[in-house]
Amino acid sequence: MPKILLIQGANMVHLGKREPQFYGTTTARELDALVTGWARERGVTLEIYYTNVEGEAINRIYRALDEGFDGLLMNPAGFTHAGYALRDCIKGAALPYVEVHMTNVEKREIKSVLGVAAEGVVAGFGTTSYRLGLDALLDVLERRRAALRQLA
Amino acid sequence: MPKILLIQGANMVHLGKREPQFYGTTTARELDALVTGWARERGVTLEIYYTNVEGEAINRIYRALDEGFDGLLMNPAGFTHAGYALRDCIKGAALPYVEVHMTNVEKREIKSVLGVAAEGVVAGFGTTSYRLGLDALLDVLERRRAALRQLA
Amino acid sequence: MPKILLIQGANMVHLGKREPQFYGTTTARELDALVTGWARERGVTLEIYYTNVEGEAINRIYRALDEGFDGLLMNPAGFTHAGYALRDCIKGAALPYVEVHMTNVEKREIKSVLGVAAEGVVAGFGTTSYRLGLDALLDVLERRRAALRQLA
Amino acid sequence: MPKILLIQGANMVHLGKREPQFYGTTTARELDALVTGWARERGVTLEIYYTNVEGEAINRIYRALDEGFDGLLMNPAGFTHAGYALRDCIKGAALPYVEVHMTNVEKREIKSVLGVAAEGVVAGFGTTSYRLGLDALLDVLERRRAALRQLA
Amino acid sequence: MPKILLIQGANMVHLGKREPQFYGTTTARELDALVTGWARERGVTLEIYYTNVEGEAINRIYRALDEGFDGLLMNPAGFTHAGYALRDCIKGAALPYVEVHMTNVEKREIKSVLGVAAEGVVAGFGTTSYRLGLDALLDVLERRRAALRQLA
Amino acid sequence: MPKILLIQGANMVHLGKREPQFYGTTTARELDALVTGWARERGVTLEIYYTNVEGEAINRIYRALDEGFDGLLMNPAGFTHAGYALRDCIKGAALPYVEVHMTNVEKREIKSVLGVAAEGVVAGFGTTSYRLGLDALLDVLERRRAALRQLA
Amino acid sequence: MPKILLIQGANMVHLGKREPQFYGTTTARELDALVTGWARERGVTLEIYYTNVEGEAINRIYRALDEGFDGLLMNPAGFTHAGYALRDCIKGAALPYVEVHMTNVEKREIKSVLGVAAEGVVAGFGTTSYRLGLDALLDVLERRRAALRQLA
């Protein structure tokens, strides 16, 4: 049963209260319920962590390594633009990382500095981006396990 | 029952024969079988179109408008770098478009000129990118139908 | 009686069906009728050629050289952004070329790579751009004939 | 009977005396006669204003607003490169503006900072650029009147 | 006996008819005779393929892989500026590629996007560029065979 | 009686102790007294918050939304250069924001990434920048109230 | 009693008649009354000078030096983009300069070339920018006088 950490980056805690033209009206709490439900359906242990401080996200990821998490799902949100320290952290950590964005960041001319550290990116599908990102991460973990089995 | 066009851009027909370090060993034919299977499971009518000629992709999209297709899934592949005419075509057409890439293009420092015309992007998960892209496109279509019902 | 080739570049065949805020609601067929009428009034033999494939436009231009055409009118449309091969073709061909755009491309921050190969450019006046472009091309041809007469 | 202001920007007063390889040998006076003739044929009241001082062009445009002019035709000439104040003036004024250049400025790698404030641009056809620009401006005015009639 | 495909890119079919100051007066037909002669002298099976459509060049290369060609000689010509899809095709294909240009492209400030996919480049020697390119490609093939023999 | 939050960004707590050639010798404590006095004179409830951690500034702003603050005055100081997450926070929050700088940042070639989220900016007048910024913010709030009254 | 020159740069004379979405509906005349009133309340002798010609603004500033003015308040408006000669003039003149803009120029991606010559900048508060700019300039003058008294 895979154990996944979901980090919600800067400003995500305020979801549903700001810029609904971009992010819709679902609140952070409602989104948590959605993602928790999707995790349960897929037999995944999920922990959700919100922070507005980049260094706290880094701290959380290092703790996750010790706690045996299998993968990281993250919407970097406000950290997307200049989160270089966070990027270095993820590149160094062995935790597979899938990046999600609710909006099509490319259309808004936003460049994620974290993308180079990701297995892949899902962007533009509102709350559904989280469900697809979860599926993508599970697929990555499954392929890794398969590759390991083959080596054994 | 939604009707979806999948366009495989320049060089995709040769999948599995070139650069396996990036694209794996699945052939175009095997990928077709996979995607067709996923479409069938989801009750989707899917047509797959391969071309190495950008203008033929444009021609195919305009025909799709007349034939009542509901959405476009595309891996622009070789058209990713300079497919401006294709981008204009998609921006002009009313067909919702989801872009997929087998590799994490950002990691390889490739910038898609087509991304600004997409609802969203899924990149980096090998053949699974197509399954997630299909799910994403269905979600987009469902939300559009829901919005229309509300207006009625 | 001058013989003129009008090339309608990528996406023009779909005129009137896409982005009416930019291009109005006149369809390609209606535009053909307009331009044909203007040509008839001016005693011009006009052939209209639509294509979404850049190389087909190049082929058409080389054929036009053999068929004795006197000038080229073109709305490069989708080829505007990256039509370098088409530009090389026109620079090499002896056919005087007038470029037309229905919209003021400069206002939309679009840079035509073909402009350097043109006698001149008319942009921003909707379907009227074609009428003015035709007049401009006829003027260019007339001045060339006058210059030749003077040499004789 | 439309009332149009033609502004000839910096250095135009010296036409025919400088750089004939670009601008031909027609003098400013001869060009005035040509344009005045074209205006008369089209039933247009035309006033021609020459200036080498950008701010005087701005002053003239504001006066034109008070005097009931319907449109502005301008060859910015020497103001093309850095006429930002003039551009702001035109953007602010309600007077439809058509920009003309005798040469194909794009071929000479000249970028007009005023183009974004224009309805459209005609460039590259020598003195004929003025005739085409006049036709283009009349067409713009006619379409505006038609739109107003429809609203009434 | 090595089997080599020579692709003549966009606008090459018109050789000898356009821009003689750059390309001389040899026609495409005459060049074919020259290159065919050089191939015969060197015991090479040569097929020459002209196209103005980038995607057709890609199609031809994939067919060449199936037909057992040993190497690709190409003058990308009009594809030089933006032939990214063609570049991806060559990078993916196992066919050794030598690029030739009749002119010294660097002197004309032209940057080939295809160069990174080539074994090497010969540019600037008119029709002789083809003879040198052929020799270069044969040398590449010979060295590969030698390396293989050493492994065996 | 308007309620205003003043955020003093990174390094401001050390005011008066660092770079007096730029910032003078007034200490943070003395500045607090000044600003508090100006607030009292204007009948404003003011809370001053110092932080060197960008995420804490974000946290404080979200709390301010819940606590019924009417406006935000901020000297981003060290956050000026790369405070993208803070900028996203302010853009999303409904709190009117006025930005102040003690120095003329433009003269020192510093570009604020936060400026695009502000109603306006006051820069270059030492501690007086705060007094002017306060007046500016009160003016913004008054105009908003007036606009609302008009709608009612 | 300080003597201050207010220069209203290119296009300001037309205030209230152009682009009300940016500049509101207050006319130049009404603004004059406002600013004159604020000057009177603060015991300031104020002269207002409008010009659309950059060189005339320069002339006015040099005259102001001879006439004993103490400071310069200016909304460069149309001179903001390329007023380099004006900037050199201000840098050379000993007159303290405060720059005001009615709009938040940064939000509109406008860069003032004059900002480096200013004591400070006030931007974004409509007509209130003038009142704040006046207060800022008086504060600058007061601090200078205080510094001089200390030296004496």
Next chain:
Amino acid sequence: MPKILLIQGANMVHLGKREPQFYGTTTARELDALVTGWARERGVTLEIYYTNVEGEAINRIYRALDEGFDGLLMNPAGFTHAGYALRDCIKGAALPYVEVHMTNVEKREIKSVLGVAAEGVVAGFGTTSYRLGLDALLDVLERRRAALRQLA
């Protein structure tokens, strides 16, 4: 006896009163006396013209053409940065132009847009730059006369 026009560009009239660290303490009047003396010694008819308005400089140059001037000496000063219209004027006029600067503009990272229209440039020697520039211009004129004599 050669007839030379000396134009002193924007802000030069204020020489000796501004930025003595760059321009010394010689006033415009004193400089006039110096240059007039040098002209007299060399048998040159010299007229000095000061202006802060770029368009007036253009007007003066066109008048000079009619008045039979042989050459133009100019310190563009404030027009150095963006005097494109002035540059176009000089390029068009047949008057040989020598550019002078009192300071080494390159050291101050100033790029003259007028330099491309000059025979040559003398920069960095204070008032001596004018004497050297005068000598340089006389030399240019002498060489031209010699070349004409040879043709006759």
Next chain:
Amino acid sequence: MPKILLIQGANMVHLGKREPQFYGTTTARELDALVTGWARERGVTLEIYYTNVEGEAINRIYRALDEGFDGLLMNPAGFTHAGYALRDCIKGAALPYVEVHMTNVEKREIKSVLGVAAEGVVAGFGTTSYRLGLDALLDVLERRRAALRQLA
């Protein structure tokens, strides 16, 4: 006996566990022992502070000023890319700062935004960078003391 603060920036706490190809296998704890040993040998009081939060590093530096520290040694690590607030802090603080990196950052195309605030930089020698950095900082402090003695 000099008192030195060593700050280990973002991700350093995880040393030895991430990217051993760059950073080797020495852990943070082992590095602490090494550096502490070197400090003891040199008679230096050393305090080591790890943090992943940029603002906490700033807080620590301001505290160090109050606690009488003589110098700052820092490996900015994850703060290297965008630690502008930290840079402003160091520039403002009077504490001499020596920057160390375990890898040759230049070779990895990493640009430190903090370098401009340092006395000097030591990069590329693994854990030895710390020993050299300590020696460098002691040398800086010694030279300062010598200079002060000379003044006294």
Next chain:
Amino acid sequence: MPKILLIQGANMVHLGKREPQFYGTTTARELDALVTGWARERGVTLEIYYTNVEGEAINRIYRALDEGFDGLLMNPAGFTHAGYALRDCIKGAALPYVEVHMTNVEKREIKSVLGVAAEGVVAGFGTTSYRLGLDALLDVLERRRAALRQLA
């Protein structure tokens, strides 16, 4: 019997001892033997000159002009990146120049500043680049002689 100078630029003397993954294991001495042999087969007088000093290469070229050399073959090697003085020398000299590189410099993202001074370039074929470059240079010389004969 043509007389050709071969210049081997900076670092070439060390061939075969450095970076064999790029340059193979042939030593400078062995390469000399190869090239000398090719020259003898083609009836060419060849002189080979090695230098690590750019100015010595320039000196050698000027001497070659006096000694009646017919052409220059050069591998600029270390001078490729910034050999501007050498480039100016070749552009000024009448000696036809063919540039050779053992590696495909474009693939390694190296831009030759000397290419603009060459007749043409051969790059990427190891030691064979010299043989092809020699053939190319002979062809250039032959065509020049033919052109001269035609004029006579």
Next chain:
Amino acid sequence: MPKILLIQGANMVHLGKREPQFYGTTTARELDALVTGWARERGVTLEIYYTNVEGEAINRIYRALDEGFDGLLMNPAGFTHAGYALRDCIKGAALPYVEVHMTNVEKREIKSVLGVAAEGVVAGFGTTSYRLGLDALLDVLERRRAALRQLA
């Protein structure tokens, strides 16, 4: 007993006579004595080589390879900005290279093109940079020997 070559690049021979604000008053001769002393203390055979000619530095390095030197210490000085040939030489040579600068080059906005070829860099500590650079190079050599012993 390691054998180390110290190269002092362009202008270093004049140390102590130029720009003391950057480089202090120690002369080249005094520095030689310092460095020779440090080398003796550490049991190192040191040879110091001064040159203002980049190619001579290259020549010296190749000779050093033949003479059995173990490492290279260099202050590239004037070669820092454009010493590409020297950089290629060092990259090709097997000699470990440590780069030293007396000043913090980053603070002076100087970018070393040689840094990418170095093991590491020490910059900013005056003559002490040499002592630290020597220690760094000895550490590099020691680690290499240790690695070799482990393999044996």
Next chain:
Amino acid sequence: MPKILLIQGANMVHLGKREPQFYGTTTARELDALVTGWARERGVTLEIYYTNVEGEAINRIYRALDEGFDGLLMNPAGFTHAGYALRDCIKGAALPYVEVHMTNVEKREIKSVLGVAAEGVVAGFGTTSYRLGLDALLDVLERRRAALRQLA
């Protein structure tokens, strides 16, 4: 009697033999005679030094310092583009430097990296540039002596 060193940079020794369209037909020897004559007329001891090696120019300048030269006149020629080491040398040396170019380098889009180290620049007047440069340098020396006398 001032003592002046004239350095003729890379390629100048070949003057009169290369690119007469730029540099005329005067040979280096003839130019020497001209400049020597001008020096004699002005009572100047002049030494002329030609070199194609940048480092030799640096060596010559350092020797000149020891030999009591008063000033440096130089045409950097081929060193103009990348002579950074030479620039550092001149910046460090106390010798006043005047830069001369025979052509108007700005017109040819050549940027001198040495200009920032010069008192001033004279460019564009053929051999006359040297005479004017000599006059300029004498003027600089005279002004320095005058300033010294005033201090005494």
